Amino acid sequence: xxxxxxxxxxxxxxxxxxxxxxISNYAQEQxxxxxxxxLPATGKSFxxxxxxxxxxxxxxxxxxxxxxxxxVIEANAAxxxxxxxxxxxxxxxxxxxxxKLSDAAELEALLDADAYAAYLGTL
Amino acid sequence: xxxxxxDQPAEIQEDLETTPLAALHESLGGRMVPFAGYRMPVQFPxxxxxxxxxxxxxxxxxxxxxxxxxxxxxxxxxxxxxxxEAITPAEVAGLKPGRMRYTVFLxxxxxxxxxxxxxxPAQDEAETDRLGLVVNAARRDADLAYxxxxxxxxxxxxxxxxxxxxxxxxxxxxxxxxxxxxxxGDMLFMSAATTTFNGIPCGVSxxxxxxxxxxxxxxxxxxxxxxxxxxxADGRVEPIGLGARDSLRLEAGLCLYGHDLDETTSPVEAxxxxxxxxxxxxxxxxxxxxxxxxxxxxxxxxxxxxxxxDGRAPAREGAALIADGATIGHVTSxxxxxxxxxxxxxxxxxxxxxxxxxxxAARVRTRELAGRVAPMPFVPTRYYRxxx
Numbered sequence: 439x440x441x442x443x444x445x446x447x448x449x450x451x452x453x454x455x456x457x458x459x460x461i462s463n464y465a466q467e468q469x470x471x472x473x474x475x476x477l478p479a480t481g482k483s484f485x486x487x488x489x490x491x492x493x494x495x496x497x498x499x500x501x502x503x504x505x506x507x508x509x510v511i512e513a514n515a516a517x518x519x520x521x522x523x524x525x526x527x528x529x530x531x532x533x534x535x536x537x538k539l540s541d542a543a544e545l546e547a548l549l550d551a552d553a554y555a556a557y558l559g560t561l
Numbered sequence: 562x563x564x565x566x567x568d569q570p571a572e573i574q575e576d577l578e579t580t581p582l583a584a585l586h587e588s589l590g591g592r593m594v595p596f597a598g599y600r601m602p603v604q605f606p607x608x609x610x611x612x613x614x615x616x617x618x619x620x621x622x623x624x625x626x627x628x629x630x631x632x633x634x635x636x637x638x639x640x641x642x643x644x645x646e647a648i649t650p651a652e653v654a655g656l657k658p659g660r661m662r663y664t665v666f667l668x669x670x671x672x673x674x675x676x677x678x679x680x681x682p683a684q685d686e687a688e689t690d691r692l693g694l695v696v697n698a699a700r701r702d703a704d705l706a707y708x709x710x711x712x713x714x715x716x717x718x719x720x721x722x723x724x725x726x727x728x729x730x731x732x733x734x735x736x737x738x739x740x741x742x743x744x745x746g747d748m749l750f751m752s753a754a755t756t757t758f759n760g761i762p763c764g765v766s767x768x769x770x771x772x773x774x775x776x777x778x779x780x781x782x783x784x785x786x787x788x789x790x791x792x793x794a795d796g797r798v799e800p801i802g803l804g805a806r807d808s809l810r811l812e813a814g815l816c817l818y819g820h821d822l823d824e825t826t827s828p829v830e831a832x833x834x835x836x837x838x839x840x841x842x843x844x845x846x847x848x849x850x851x852x853x854x855x856x857x858x859x860x861x862x863x864x865x866x867x868x869x870x871d872g873r874a875p876a877r878e879g880a881a882l883i884a885d886g887a888t889i890g891h892v893t894s895x896x897x898x899x900x901x902x903x904x905x906x907x908x909x910x911x912x913x914x915x916x917x918x919x920x921x922a923a924r925v926r927t928r929e930l931a932g933r934v935a936p937m938p939f940v941p942t943r944y945y946r947x948x949x
Contacts, residue, residue, distance in 0.1 A: 446563065470804070474897065494874065
């Protein structure tokens with residue numbers, strides 16, 4: 439159950455035949471206090487790199503991109519009342535969507551936790 | 562993930578200026594961003610929501626040293642007064658020593674070149690021919706060009722670039738400052754005095770841009786860090802960045818030049834008719850008087866209004882405002898109100914839609930956010946008036 443990351447600061451973690459997707463802890467730190475998250479409808483399909491959600495912090499709106507191609511099978515309903523849980527638990531309870539992957543091989547192009555940490559060190 | 566409408570990191574811009582407090586901001590963990598040509602803290606580690614709450618409930622210290630402090634001096638008090646009245650709609654002749662006023666520089670079309678504070682120094686300064694001005698940093702070049710062109714040639718402009726400006730804002734501000742400055746507790750809102758802060762020469766005014774009681778302190782650059790450090794050592798005070806400054810002034814219904822005001826906006830459209838003095842309404846004599854007095858009499862084509870939205874999604878600057886299926890205006894400032902816990906905005910709408918309670922929606926991405934016109938300030942102001 440390893441977590442993969444993008445250079446745009448999304449994460450994806452395969453759980454069974456689906457995967458959770460969210461924004462990294464680094465991303466939430468950069469955004470600051472999150473006040474609203476616009477999530478996609480269940481059943482919607484996205485290609486790798488498509489914008490699928492918008493995270494609104496006090497100061498800015500930020501688009502979130504799909505790390506891999508897939509179909510949304512669940513959006514995190516708890517974020518409606520508590521968007522700040524992305525600040526407090528970006529890589530656990532603050533997940534954005536659960537997706538069914540179209541092509542698991544796409545995961546191989548992503549960064550693992552160590553490579554992402556090294557990438558953050560260059561920013 | 563990509564931020565679409567925020568400032569770029571300060572590192573990528575090289576020719577930014579710094580205020581005397583830059584090192585202090587960085588030592589406090591301030592996240593520095595470019596703002597009006599300066600490297601300024603957008604937030605400190607507490608975050609914008611906590612900083613906002615701090616100012617509403619206790620006290621916060623802002624570095625506003627990027628703002629431009631200047632003095633105008635003429636051959637006489639009357640000459641300086643007349644020179645300012647020639648470029649603003651303000652009643653400056655009636656401005657008593659030690660009092661200050663919010664006003665605007667106007668162009669010939671009645672548009673706002675900048676918004677500013679004009680102060681007549683307290684009498685004990687024996688400087689009756691001087692008026693003090695504070696203008697926006699982002700308008701520095703435009704204002705200096707405007708003054709160079711418009712100001713009566715007998716008036717000299719003195720830029721106080723060697724002075725820092727600190728704002729101490731919040732319900733505890735007066736109690737905090739009283740520990741260091743004499744006489745500040747009795748000062749009224751929009752008054753100014755010369756005093757000392759623990760012996761350091763200091764200009765102080767009871768003013769600010771948060772809707773709270775508070776003060777602005779003008780000190781020499783070389784004293785700024787000592788004054789700020791002393792204030793921050795008080796447990797009631799925390800450092801506040803630009804992010805909370807913006808959310809606080811939005812809740813207070815206060816305009817930000819370049820967003821809510823520009824050279825096409827008239828004071829009447831902007832809801833700033835209070836800047837037009839009573840005598841000036843009768844005699845005119847300021848740039849754009851024909852348009853502005855006409856709008857006072859007949860109403861303006863568009864109006865700046867406040868809008869509150871349902872739900873939690875913020876409508877930000879640039880969002881189209883919709884009524885009855887038609888675009889009736891745009892948001893000029895908008896965000897999530899930490900105090901009200903809902904999205905608020907200000908923007909300009911066609912006057913037919915400007916009445917409080919009018920249904921207005923904002924188009925944000927693919928959605929329309931339902932809202933209605935609401936009176937400003939969104940959050941009651943707590944300026945210090947004379948005790949009853």
